[in-house]
Each structure stands twice: as structure tokens, then as C-alpha cells.
Amino acid sequence: MASSSPSLFVGFFIIIGINLIVTAGSLKNFKFDQQPLIIPLHLSSPNSTVHRHADDRRRHLLQAQLSRKPNARMRLYDDLLSNGYYTTRLNIGTPPQQFALIVDTGSTVTYVPCSTCQHCGRHQDPRFQTEMSNTYQALKCNPDCNCDNDRKDCIYERRYAEMSSSSGVLGVDVISFGNESELVPQRAVFGCENLETGDLYTQRADGIMGLGRGRLSVVDQLVEKGVISDSFSLCYGGMDVGGGAMVLGGITPPPDMVFSHSDPFRSPYYNIELKELRVAGKPLKVSPRIFDGGHGTVLDSGTTYAYLPGHAFAAFKDALIKETHVLKRIRGPDPNYDDMCFSGAGRDVSELSKTFPQVDMVFGNGQKLTLSPENYLFRHMKVSGAYCLGIFQNSDSTTLLGGIVVRNTLVTYDRGNDKVGFWKTNCSELWRRLQLPSVPAPPPSISSSNDSSIGMPPRLAPDGLPLNVLPGAFQIGVITFDMSFSLNNSHMKPNFTELSEFIAHELQVDDIEVHLLNFSSKGHDYLVRWGIFPDESDNYISNTTALNIILRLREHHMQFPERFGSHQLVKWNIEPQIKQTWWQRHLVAVVVGIVVTLLLGLSILGLWSVWKRRQEASKTYQPVGAVVPEQELQPLQS
Structure with missing residues (x-):
């Protein structure tokens, strides 16, 4: 595994708080218990068509209701090469306290360092101060959670594949999603860390935003409240760009989005039906079953790179070497790892497809996702114009696809329809291309008996600005x-x-x-x-x-x-603000008035001239051909 950029296996965790997690199978049962739509089977009769149409109308009505639900639009930050992860900003508490959280489809609990944490690292933002939030409540011990030794509070514990860990108490507070979201703030359960180890201790990000399957997942909580449809999307920026976008809730899929079935019973992780890998249009000579071992083919946004089972990785590496024989093999940026790197491709990412082959992922339904070189390469930080392979051999039979595979790709996790969609796009322009409305979320309408005033304490007023404006x-x-x-x-x-x-x-x-x-x-x-x-x-x-x-x-x-x-x-x-004179405030109106007057005068003069010429030379006058209307200004192509 390469270490030139931090590779996190945040998503693959060992569950200790068993009672708090709902697996894929039990999640389905949990949903079915909440008034499922049951269509009875019966013999054909004159009324059966009526029943069928009524059921169809109910389903269409339900879909229309889901499509009208708001969503949370959130920017993504950071990048894979420097950080190994992408983060978003989540506000917790009243007044809001902001945190940079790794977006992780392989985790369920969302957690941030608590002000009382005994062993937490120095992160991007201050720790969460429960005493400063008017709306925070500790989640008290109950039969549905693991409890601390005093049987007082609910607790959580998580261990990850790279041997880092997080543990703390569970609380409930208002979470809000930024001023670009139309989804209003909601109360949700999250973790307040008291202990973190390993990469979680040393990383710059504050914590984790759990997007996986489970009752504690932010997505599951919002869906259970009925405020969003059962879907979310991630879009990671490209090489050297980073950033991106996330949408909690449903969006209208682009017409050319390709889908793969995602079986929620297959594993607790988001999986797809990968059947074939092609390099330069040529299928790898491996059995399709190789991509179904272990947990299957898993999408994990908290993992940096991609990992293939042994035989699939060997075949992929050989095919890539065959297609890049004109490039020179060089050592990787870290001597501790045997990275597969190439020089001579140039620094322009848009030109990489001239020297590196196209890779196709073919799904079980026959649809395919085409990967460009930036979806399987990372830049060599010590040699200009050199790149290294961001796909490695996995130690077990699971095929793990991390963030590198979906750079500049909108990935929609349509959980309600058990499928995952992929759409190649420029993630930095996602809002414009999807034409999503931008409606700022209103502030939380929450009152507090402790403080009914709204405003800033005088001691916080910045220097040079009057306190009472x-x-x-x-x-x-x-x-x-x-x-x-x-x-x-x-x-x-x-x-x-x-x-x-x-x-x-x-x-x-x-x-x-x-x-x-x-x-x-x-x-x-x-x-x-x-x-x-x-x-x-x-x-x-x-x-x-x-x-x-x-x-x-x-x-x-x-x-x-x-x-x-x-x-x-x-x-x-x-x-x-510069005080304007009367002339400055009314300059535009005056100028417009003068221009209109001149145009009107010129028009009258012009009409008089035309009439005069017609009177003087009526026998020789020839009408001018019809004027072609001015073409509408077309938008620039992206």
C-alpha cells in the first residue's frame, strides 16, 4: 500500500456497540414494520383493473411526494493526495459549533471530539462544548443502547482496519447543513468523543460523518424523520482540484447516469455488482466471481485508494504495463513502499489519456462506467510529470473501491431502490450542471428558557466597530x-x-x-x-x-x-458606505432620461426625413429587404 498520501480505511470497522447497529437485513425488516405497502394477490375480475390503477396512483403519488422533499446541499473540501479523505462542514448545537467531518459511507456513527475528551488530538476546529449548546441532551441509558459502567449514558465504540479507534457518549442536538441547503436544521443522535487513537488522533479533520447503513447513520435518521427521501449523493473533485459536493436526499438522476444493483442483504456496506474489468477495451482474464468474494465489491468513501483481490490485481497490473510500455518505470515517492510508478506522461492531467489506457467497469446489468487515468492514478510528488498506480492488492477477497475511483464522478446511493448510480462530470460545477435550486436554510426555530435574547455579547464586538449600531x-x-x-x-x-x-x-x-x-x-x-x-x-x-x-x-x-x-x-x-450626492444617487435616471429624449428626437427626425424623401422621389423609391432578426445570444459551452 502506498503512503505518499494517507490512505484511510475509515469505513471498515469492527462493531463493538452491537445493539446500536442495524445490519442491511434488519434494516429492511425495520422499514417493513413501518406500514409497508401491501398489494394483495387475487384472481382477475372486473374490479381488478380498478384496484391496479388505484395502487399505481398511490405509488406515483408516493414518488411525487418523495421528489418534493428538500435536500441538504453541502460542499466538500480537502483532497485525496494531501489528506486521503474528503470533509464537509456540519454545524452542531445552538448556537452552532462547526466541525470538519470526513464523509464516510462505510461508517454509521457521526462523532466529534468532546470538550471533556481525555485523549483527543489537535484538530481543525475547537472541541464540541456541550455546556455552550442550549439544545444538547445526553442520550440516557436504555435497552436499545450500550451503557457506561454507571448505567447512566449511552456509549459507542468503534475500531477501524488501520487500528485506530474512537469511543465516547451519545447525545442529541440540532445539526444544520450550511446556508446552501434547503433542509432546515434537525435534531439527531451523534457521538461526543472521550478517546481517540491512531490516525483518528493525528488527522486534521475533527471527526467522522457516518453515511452508512444503520440506525445511527445521519441518512437513516433523516429518512426516518421523513424529511428527505432515502438517497444521497457524493461528487469528489478531480486530480489537483479536490473539493466537490454532497447532497443528502434525492435528486433527479441525469439521463446518461449508469446504475448497478446494490444488495442491502449482501453486506452492511454499499456494494455493486461488478462483473468485469477492461483495460484498453480488453477484458481481464479472470472469473467474474472474483469480484464477489468477501463483502463483494464495496464502495467506501472513507478509503483513499482501490484494492483488488490477488488474481484480479495481477491481471490488471500486467494489462496496464502492456499498454504503457512507452513510459519509464521509476521508484515511488516513499522508499518504504513498492509503488508502481511511471514517468514521462507530462503534468497536464487532461493529456493523460494519451499515454494511459481507458479502464471500464462492467456491471451485472451490462452497463459500464468508464474510468479515466485520474480514477486510478495519483501524482508522484517528487518527480514532475510522473504518476503512480492507485490500485493495490487486497489482503482478502473483498474488492474495495475508495475515493480515487470516483473522482469527478457523481455517485448516487439510491437506497430506496437498491441501486447505485454513476455519472461522469466536473464536480466543481455540479450545482450548475444539475440546476439545483439554492435556497438558504432558515435558522433553527428553537427557544431557550436560559437565554431569550438574540445577538452578540458586547465583549465580542470587533475593534473599531460601534457596539450599539x-x-x-x-x-x-x-x-x-x-x-x-x-x-x-x-x-x-x-x-x-x-x-x-x-x-x-x-x-x-x-x-x-x-x-x-x-x-x-x-x-x-x-x-x-x-x-x-x-x-x-x-x-x-x-x-x-x-x-x-x-x-x-x-x-x-x-x-x-x-x-x-x-x-x-x-x-x-x-x-x-460612501454618502452619495443627489446627482450620484439619480445619475442613472438622469442619463436614461437624456438618452430616451435623444432617441425619441432622432426617431422623429428620421421619420420626417423618410417621409420627405418619399415625397420627393416616390417614383424611384425601392423598399429595403426585410431585416433578419438578431440571433439570440447562445450560452458558452462548458
Whole structure:
């Protein structure tokens, strides 16, 4: 296994809290107990058609109701090469406390470090403070959970394949999904860590967001509440890009999405029916049954790379070597691992298909998913233009497909219909391509008897901003701030467009409000000035929005993927709204009035001239051919 980027087996866990987990089979039984749709069998009769149509109408009505359910749209951060995982931001508590959580389809429990944790590492965000949340409740011991020694609280324990572990207590609180989601905040059960070991202790991410099958899964809890349909989707960014998107709830699948059956009884993990692998159009000479060993072919978003059973891996490696004979084999970036690497392909990812073959995954239904080189290669960090194979031999008979296989691929886990869909796309443009509506979620409507006031304590007011701001007395026109970046990779330059999107998300403003003002560079170091401007429909930034932005700046709340290197806030500044004179406020109206007057005068003059010419030369006048209407401006192709 390569170590050039951290490879996590977060999804493959050993269940200790047995009573808290529902396997695939029992999950089905659990659903059937909740008023299943039962269609009686009977002999054909004049009324049977009526019954059948009625049942069809009920099913269509149910599907229509599901399609109208809201979903949670959430951005993904980080990347496989630097981190080995992707994270999303989840808010927990009232007021919200934000956490960076690894999205993991192989885990069920969602957990974050607790403020009382006795052995937790230094992570991206502060630990969860239960005493600071007005809505937190500990989950008390009951017959449906494992309890602590005092029989007081419910507990959880998880151990993972790479020998890391997490344990703590279970609690209930409000979770919210960011300002791009239409799903309102919901109460959910999650884990508050008291102990973590191994990679979980050393990783930068705060914890895990469990998307697997089980009663404690975030997906299962939201589905059981009836607030989302039984589906979710993940879309991982491509090589050198990272990031991506996640949707909790159903979406309309694209017409060319390919599907594979996913058997919930086969294993507790999300599996697909992989029957064949083709390299450059040629099938590997292995039995289709080789992909059905162990847990079958498993999709695990918490694992970095892909792992094939022994015979399948040997056949795949031989086929790849045969197709890349023009490239030079070199050593991997880590001498402790025998990585299979190639040089001479060039640094342009879009050109890799000229030197590396296409790989096809053929499913049981005959549909296939085509993998580009970025779906099975990772960049060699020590040799420019070199790449290493991100598929390895598994120690057991399970075929494990990690995040690398689905880069720039929308993966829809349609649990309600027992299938998984795949659609090749640019994940950084997913929202635009799917044309999903963007509706900010309203704040949680939760009252607290302890604190009925809403606002910011005066001691938290940023320097230079009046504590008691009256409407119209001090209107902020722009917020500027300088940030320094020191890149780790000398071959990379910061993507300012992508960086502005991260800043908008971290400061909880719209992308169009963040502007790059200027920057300077020296070697690998950049000094960048950003500006937060009011929305186009506003003349100034509201006081509430400004306070939130400045607090997040001053508290160094912004976090970016590691490919942007280390960063630091240098300074920030607020500028009041510029008072406009009467002429400035009404300049547009005046100009429009003048232009309209001139056009009207010219039109009258033109009509008079035409009439005059017609009168003077009516016998020689020839009408001009009909004018071709101006073509509608077509959108640019992506």
C-alpha cells in the first residue's frame, strides 16, 4: 500500500456497540414494520383493473411526494493526495459549533471530539462544548443502547482496519447543513468523543460523518424523520482540484447516469455488482466471481485508494504495463513502499489519456462506467510529470473501491431502490450542471428558557466597530482583509477563483460578494487582498452580516485544503458606505432620461426625413429587404 498520501480505511470497522447497529437485513425488516405497502394477490375480475390503477396512483403519488422533499446541499473540501479523505462542514448545537467531518459511507456513527475528551488530538476546529449548546441532551441509558459502567449514558465504540479507534457518549442536538441547503436544521443522535487513537488522533479533520447503513447513520435518521427521501449523493473533485459536493436526499438522476444493483442483504456496506474489468477495451482474464468474494465489491468513501483481490490485481497490473510500455518505470515517492510508478506522461492531467489506457467497469446489468487515468492514478510528488498506480492488492477477497475511483464522478446511493448510480462530470460545477435550486436554510426555530435574547455579547464586538449600531447611523460599504499564503508545492499556483469560493463559504456570504483586489508574490509566498462587497441589490453590508464576517476573520475561523499551504490573516479593515450626492444617487435616471429624449428626437427626425424623401422621389423609391432578426445570444459551452 502506498503512503505518499494517507490512505484511510475509515469505513471498515469492527462493531463493538452491537445493539446500536442495524445490519442491511434488519434494516429492511425495520422499514417493513413501518406500514409497508401491501398489494394483495387475487384472481382477475372486473374490479381488478380498478384496484391496479388505484395502487399505481398511490405509488406515483408516493414518488411525487418523495421528489418534493428538500435536500441538504453541502460542499466538500480537502483532497485525496494531501489528506486521503474528503470533509464537509456540519454545524452542531445552538448556537452552532462547526466541525470538519470526513464523509464516510462505510461508517454509521457521526462523532466529534468532546470538550471533556481525555485523549483527543489537535484538530481543525475547537472541541464540541456541550455546556455552550442550549439544545444538547445526553442520550440516557436504555435497552436499545450500550451503557457506561454507571448505567447512566449511552456509549459507542468503534475500531477501524488501520487500528485506530474512537469511543465516547451519545447525545442529541440540532445539526444544520450550511446556508446552501434547503433542509432546515434537525435534531439527531451523534457521538461526543472521550478517546481517540491512531490516525483518528493525528488527522486534521475533527471527526467522522457516518453515511452508512444503520440506525445511527445521519441518512437513516433523516429518512426516518421523513424529511428527505432515502438517497444521497457524493461528487469528489478531480486530480489537483479536490473539493466537490454532497447532497443528502434525492435528486433527479441525469439521463446518461449508469446504475448497478446494490444488495442491502449482501453486506452492511454499499456494494455493486461488478462483473468485469477492461483495460484498453480488453477484458481481464479472470472469473467474474472474483469480484464477489468477501463483502463483494464495496464502495467506501472513507478509503483513499482501490484494492483488488490477488488474481484480479495481477491481471490488471500486467494489462496496464502492456499498454504503457512507452513510459519509464521509476521508484515511488516513499522508499518504504513498492509503488508502481511511471514517468514521462507530462503534468497536464487532461493529456493523460494519451499515454494511459481507458479502464471500464462492467456491471451485472451490462452497463459500464468508464474510468479515466485520474480514477486510478495519483501524482508522484517528487518527480514532475510522473504518476503512480492507485490500485493495490487486497489482503482478502473483498474488492474495495475508495475515493480515487470516483473522482469527478457523481455517485448516487439510491437506497430506496437498491441501486447505485454513476455519472461522469466536473464536480466543481455540479450545482450548475444539475440546476439545483439554492435556497438558504432558515435558522433553527428553537427557544431557550436560559437565554431569550438574540445577538452578540458586547465583549465580542470587533475593534473599531460601534457596539450599539443604529440603522443608518453607521453603514458598512466594504470589508477588506489581507491574507498571506505559503504554498507547499513549488509547482503549483493558487487557484484564486476556487479560493474565493472557499472564503465565501467560510464567511457565509455569496460567492459574488467576494472579490480579489490585488496580490503580490515572492517565491512560494503570496500576499492577497480580498474585499467583501454588498450584494448587487444592496448599497451596504448589513450590521449582522458584517459582525459575523469580522468575528470569523478575527477568530481565524477560515480553513482551506492543505494544497493552499499555510495561511495567515494579516489585517482587516472596514470602510463605511460612501454618502452619495443627489446627482450620484439619480445619475442613472438622469442619463436614461437624456438618452430616451435623444432617441425619441432622432426617431422623429428620421421619420420626417423618410417621409420627405418619399415625397420627393416616390417614383424611384425601392423598399429595403426585410431585416433578419438578431440571433439570440447562445450560452458558452462548458
